[in-house]
Amino acid sequence: AGAPEPGSPARSITAYTGATGQLTANFNPYILSSNQPGRGIIYETLMFLNRARADEPLPRLAEEYDWNDDGTAITFRLREGVQWTDGEPFTSADVVFTFELMQEHEALNTSSLPIESVEAAGDAEVTITFSRPAYTDLWTIASDTFIVPEHIWSDVEDPVTFGNAEPVGTGAFALESFSAQSYELTANEEYWDEGKPHLDSIRFVSHSGNQSALSALTAGQIDWASIFIPDIENTYGSRAEGNHYEVTPVYISTLGANLDEGPTSDLAVRQAIYRGIDRDQVNELNYDGLSTPATPGMLMLPREERFLAEELEGVVPTHEPDEARRILQDAGYTEGADGVFVSPDGEPLSIEVKVVTGYTDQIAALDVMRQQLAEVGIDLQPREVSFASFVADRDNGDFELVIDNLYGGVTPFTLYEDFYSSAAAPPIGQPAAKNFARFRSDVVDEALEEVAATEDEEAHAEAYARIQSEIAEQLPYIPILQSMALTQFAGAKVTGFPTADDPYALPMTHSSPDLGIVAANLRPAG
Amino acid sequence: MITDDPESSRSTPPPMRGPAEAERARAESAELDGADPVLPEAERGTPVLTVRGLSVHYETDQRVRAVEDVDLTLHRGEVLGLAGESGCGKSTLAYALNRLLRPPARVVSGSVTFHERDGDIDLLGLSGEELRLFRWKKIAMVFQGAMNALNPVLTVRDQLLDVLAAHEPDMAVPARTARCAELLDLVGVDPARLGSYPHELSGGMRQRVMIAMALALRPDVMVMDEPTTALDVVVQRDILRELSRLREHFGFAVVFITHDLSLLLEISDRIAIMYAGRIVEQASARRLLTAPRHPYTVGLLNSFPSLTGPRREMRGVPGQPPDLAVSIPGCAFAPRCPYRRAPCDEHRPELSRHGQTSTGLTACHAYAEADYGAPVPAALSRGEFRPVETAEEIET
Amino acid sequence: MNYLRRKLLFYLIAVWAAITINFLIPRLMPGSPVDALLGRLQQAGGAVSAEARASLEVMLGHGGQGGLWEQYVGYLGNLLRGDFGISSTYFPTEVSTILGAALPWTLVLVGLCTCLSFALGVTLGMVVGWRRGSRLDHLVPIATFLAAVPYFWLALVLVFLFGSTLRLLPLTGGYEYGTTVGFNWAFIGSALYHALLPAITIVLSSVGGWLLGMRNMMVSTMGEDYVLTAEAKGLRPRRIMITYAARNAVIPSIAGFAISLGFVVSGSIVTEVVFSYPGIGFTLLQAVQNNDYPLMQAVFLVITLTVLGANLLVDLLYAVIDPRTRQAG
């Protein structure tokens, strides 16, 4: 597929979103198991908030928005002249319908937007009212809510389980054909963004997993994909003319500690671990050196650099084994005969780390860290469990350490609120939504409240700084590295993708709604 | 070396049965379709198969000399019985006659010649298509267990048809089928049984089917390797009766192999006794019964009581046959022989006619005074067999 | 026919056993699959309605309501209606839809390959056994090796060699992406082309077993009197080899064929994974990786039923091949 005649610029490309196995004709943008292009390429959002760099919101179906004074209502001015791919015009009724749908169906309102009412003012203006200030929800409202056509969806009986096999959207491409192995999107001739898209079609394919996708990628059968490839420069980058890959920081991998119980409830232990890890070695051995250091302030860098607390500027976790031992000794730990520290209670410092079976990169990383920590007298015991029990144990607090990744949103707020607010930390035994370390801090809670109440970036920065110094001290989630997603483009065939120099959107095939922006910008090479 | 037995080559075979039975058989053979050719009287008694110096060895770790230097002549229309202890090489000889030996068996020397009206065929020289076409057409074979000799997954018809298809490809298909029915009828099996599978037939029926198959091409020679051993006496009797009736009619020669000497004595014209791969005595059935020569034959005749005769004391032949993997310089029977003398251990006795008066051939030093160093023991001439020892010594 | 009736009865029992095992496993195993599943469902696409939860509980056990027996009855009822529940991996697609799409691929690929490999193995085994002692004997160690090589390992090595390095054959998938699925030549040709490598793997790794088994039986059978008789009858060697020796020698292989169908499906799971083949085995793996219990159970059941069905067919065929079974049973 997609192997073009040499010399002729490809007007069609093949992309791989990471879909495995059989594809199902599910383009319901509200169901996460649906096909990725539904969220971003076929259906679009009102605005686009770039998580790759601190851009101004990009108008999409809406041209601009306004908050009311206290942030409890937002008004969108909609773009005019937009058409659904079935020829019906896009109007404010569709937006109202979409938000009312979320209001009505809790299942679709995955971010629990506190929607109170949705009102249209004419064909091109919509106001959404919330029960509390919703500044921090802008990402969800504007950039993560996909507008669906009322004239079709109003007939849908149960939108929660609606498969939507024949999607009608406003996006740059529309579904052309579908099979269990691949589907093809072709350019929307009537797309509102003049001149776009540049490609005729994009085919999305399914593979059994990375191995086979990688084979296809190296064989030139895939032109756009985001899969982890070991030794990417040699395996892909230099493999064929024009092969290009992007390294995008996406999440922070951490060792999540149980603050309520066990050895890790002792701050000294967490600090010792923090200093005992040689992140460069982990990076080299496990991530091909592609990852970047994480900040103890838990921001995604460089995107959120502007919020970085002054005191943390330039601070990255370092490997200080001696310091780690000293911290433990100061805290009353003594070194046992086997070189493992023993707590004042007489417990050897042996810590179990849970990891999902089959997450080989994490398992391998733990292997590396186990040896590093052994040198500072901490006995790390990786234990593989299935995904289901991992999730259950983690959320219920049945662990000492887990290796897990923290994902944030478009601003630092999302990550802080999810993982560090007391409200998200139920007692042990009850499932935590996100804050499984069960970190509770008045400083953080207060700062979060302040951020939520204002749109003022200055104020935000100040509050975030407080949070950062608190969590960098307490280390409920011990940062390992800021991990990268790899995205591959067959540069010989296609250009126009986001690059490190021009990160106009996240390049990954699985990020929504970014893939819609990218798809519309891709153009045949040559 | 004496090559032939003048007695049986000259005379026509003696009648097989008592007068009453013979008459009945004649009446029965009249029932057979008259169109079939019967062996011309003139040809009876002429040799049809000659075996000269045949040796067959199994070339395993130790070479097993299963058949050693065997001379035999089979005449047209006669029944040649081949008897001997289990493992003495009877089957090997039979297979050699039909070129059925497979490795590790190998014919190491000798010749087998088939005599036809228009010339002789060197059987051991045949190969490929020639051999295939020769088989069954000239020499057919009936094996011991008919259950095992019939293919369990083919119907009787298919197996009969196979023979016709292989040898008479020109025959029309309906004619072949008709022929199959005819054949079954001939051996006294209801032609309706053509569609049956072997397992649906009783043992006797299977054996009859085998015989029908053997008859399909009207062979000159039929080799029967223990064809009735597994059968009930009554059934066995039936089959034998059937056989002699057919033989009377078609005139084929029979090599009949069994270790049941009493049976052989009853049905054969001539009998060859084998011991340890060699023929030790060969004579007409009557002579063998009335005046056995070889001590082994004597011992064998002592091994079964007569059904109707007076009770007499009998002993078997104690001891075991020799291991054929070990080459024996002298007489193989010597260790078990009550008449054994020094030369028996040293030289092998030749199979020969001893004296002018005797008929048949015997391989025993006792009849060659010069070799034996003493006249024929009186007890031996009387047909007495007094075992040396009854206890069985088992070598360490 | 009595044989047939007994076989049918046996298969009914086997089907019942499979269904019941399927019902019992989640109930006997520690942990609550329902919770795990609900967790996944939530991850996959939002909240789950109350009925969905109830039906999952019936599917998977650990249901709060009703005794075991009631659950069992409910479960059987669902099965009869073809209701396997909703897949969490493919939420909100019905499990039955997914199975419907996956099954034909496996049936065709695995079914054809199995038959092919059986035919090939048996034929080779026949010839090797027949010509024992000739140069063909060298096939035996090769076959032994092939039979001992892990399926997936061979598959990956082949993919690496033929797909990635030599680029002779397509690497993955069931057909060319662009073709429309249906009865058109483009599709069928492309499907065949794509099936080549998986097929070669399946055949390579399973043919050895057949070959060895058949060869051994052939050697045994050639010692039988009826083969000797056939030779004495002056039949043509081909006829002897096929109708006399092989016809009988193949009988145990056919019995083995029935049973090994199950193993073949097992093997295909791994092959399908390696080749991204859109079949049932890969679906099972997906289900497993995603803790998609309804899908897992349904796939297991479908595989089992298919294998049982094939077994039944082979058993019936067996009766045709071996006349002795028909009578005795």
Place this chain on the structure above:
Amino acid sequence: MSVLQVKGLVKDFALRTGGRRRLLRAVDELSFELTAGTTVALVGESGSGKSTVARMLAQLVRPSAGTISLDGEPIRTRGRGLRRYREDVQMVFQDPFGSLNPFHTVDHHLRRPLRVHRRAENRADEDRQIERLLERVNLTPAAVVAAKRPHELSGGQRQRVAIARALAPAPRVLLADEPVSMLDVSIRLEILNLIDRLKQEDALAVLYITHDLATARHFSRRIMVMYRGELVESGDADDVILRPRHPYTRLLAAAAPDPNRRLGVDGATVAPPTVPRPGPVEPQVAAVADQASGCRFRARCPAAMAACAARPPLLPVADGHDVRCWLYRDGTDS
């Protein structure tokens, strides 16, 4: 002095044909007794139920009806009583290749019965007894033989080991089920002579099962002829063979190979009456239902008559000679 008495012994086997269970009567109301120091022969075609009789007597198969008594006492079928019975009644099987366990040595085969029946005080005594047993069956040197496994012995030697094993518990009854039919002709006589000698030495009661009329006549005092599970004729050995009464016995006698008869030599005393060739009916056992009425030989019998539709009783024709045939209704030879 009769040791073992059998009265009205019946064995029905359940057959499954076409899904239906049928009963097959393998042995039908058989009565006889075995006396110390004498041999009784049981002859009959294959499948006539001979082995089943022996197996019932050896308590390997449970009789469906009838009584077996040892020394006048009904036998025990379980526990200690069964063991005692087995001490007294021993069996020699047909196939010497099958009756010895290929895995075990001769020593094991002889030692076990001594142990099971506690015939020896200690190991040395056991060894001594084993040696004696082997010597009694003419297998020497005993030590060498004892160390061998069955496959290292010839058929005749194996059969002797089997006999030695049967003798080990010092039984009073020996059931010999076709003990020589699988052996070479030349060895047969030896084994039969051996059994005969042991019988005399130990005053054994021997049941000799065979289909070989000639040896039956020579080695036994009485002969019983079975046909399809029924006793059809029994009497003094010579009497039964030389003057067979029942048409079936005649058929058997006529079928048995006898070289003397053909060649007219050696003065056969009485030529057995010939029976017209019967139809090719194969031996088989009819179901109980089919057997319910009439003489079972009727279909093959040249002398079949109307009366044969009813089952004939055993009719005495001479002293100790009974025949189950309507021909002898009036008690004399007709």
Place this chain on the structure above:
Amino acid sequence: MAGVEKRRTASSVDTAAVPVPRGPGRARRPRGGGLLRDVKLRTGLGIVGCFALIGLVGPFLVTDVGAIGNAVLRPPSAEHWLGTTQTGQDVFGQLVTATRGSLIVGLVVGLLATVLSVLVGVVGGYLGGRVDEGLSLVSNVVLVIPSLPLVILITNYLDGAGILTIALIISITSWAASARVLRAQTLSVRTRDYVAAARAMGERTWRVVFVEILPNLLPVIASQFVFAIIFAILTEAGLSFLGLGGIDYLTWGTMLYFAQNAQALTVGAWWWFVPPGLSIALVGVGLSLINFSFDELINPRLRAPGVPRRPRTRRRQA
């Protein structure tokens, strides 16, 4: 992995096809010494012995196999005989350690499955009647239910199981074919006169089963034991490859899994991917060779003809 499974079923399921070793008059039963002269057996024992030795003592000789190093994905060298993995671990060391894991699975399954099949097959076959009917129904049902999917299903429920648990599950799903063969063999041995003789002599039932019958089934049992080992190693490898293997021991399957996940083949690290697979295949071949010898013991006709070196010109039909 189906390959071997089929071999088993094809060659040994048909019960009638495998004659129980009996001492037919002149056929000499090979004794220990004779058996060892068999080249196949010797080769097989050699291969398997090597691996067993490695599994037994190897892990003591290699240092911490988890030890990471900065020499990443190096091809074989004097220092790392089989090169290194993606995290600089020594492949040879892992292979040695994994040998133990795989062999443990093989042995445990071999033992358990054999014991199960003997219990079900031999006892059922000997006792007959209802017991036998029940047991053979069970084994027939277990036999037709495809085992790998079942094992996958069960292991997935039992998350994070150790290899012993996995071995247990493999055993439970894999004894049936052997039980069926053993039952048929028992049925045929049961009718042997020596069993009747033992009973007639007064031996107790358990003695008849275990002392008279069982020893004669030993070649069959041994062959099945060997087979179960191959089967288990392959199945375990398959499971591990699917990410469902045991987590407490390194096995060849786990190694393959990691190698596959690190896309060893794609990045050209054949030294990581090839050895575990070859080890499995080698052990499989070794065990198969041993099995062949047992097969030949059970069925003497399979033995190679005595004169393989002779040019065979004539004996064969055209």
